[in-house]
Amino acid sequence: MGExxxxxxxxxxxxxxxxxxxAFQDGKENQDAFKITDGFHDKPLxxxxxGKCQGYCKARKEDIDLDKIISRMRGTRxxxxxxxLLRKECIT
Numbered sequence: 001m002g003e004x005x006x007x008x009x010x011x012x013x014x015x016x017x018x019x020x021x022x023a024f025q026d027g028k029e030n031q032d033a034f035k036i037t038d039g040f041h042d043k044p045l046x047x048x049x050x051g052k053c054q055g056y057c058k059a060r061k062e063d064i065d066l067d068k069i070i071s072r073m074r075g076t077r078x079x080x081x082x083x084x085l086l087r088k089e090c091i092t
Contacts, residue, residue, distance in 0.1 A: 008085050013064045014056040018066035022058070024082055037082065039072025066090045 007027030015019040020085050021036040023045070035042045036056070045056075070086050077083075 010082075010085060010089060013059045013061055015059045015063065016056045020059065020066075020069065021062065022066070022069060022082070022086065024085075026081070033042050037069070037073070039069040042077055061089065 001063060007019055007077040009025050010022060011025055012025055016069060017039055021038050023034050025034045033044065033046045035044050037043070041071070068084060070083065073080050073083050073086070082089045
C-alpha cells in the first residue's frame with residue numbers, strides 16, 4: 001500500500017487584528033473549504049461568505065511575516081506538511 005500524497009496549496013493570506021495568517025488547502029477538502037494557520041494552530045474556514053471569516057482581512061504576501069509563521073511552526077509542529085511550502089514561499 002502506497003503512502004497518501006498530500007497536495008498542499010497556499011490559497012491566500014489574511015490579517016486578523018495584528019496577526020498574520022496563511023490560508024491553505026490540503027487537497028482533501030472541497031474547493032470552498034480551506035484552513036488558516038498562524039503557525040501554532042490551524043483553523044478550518046468554509047468559504048469567505050461565512051461568519052467565521054468576519055474580521056479576517058485579505059492581505060498580500062508582503063504584508064505577512066512568513067518568517068514568524070515558519071518559526072512558530074518549526075518549533076511546535078516540525079512535521080507539518082505546509083512547512084516546506086512556506087519555506088519556498090519565503091524565498092520567492
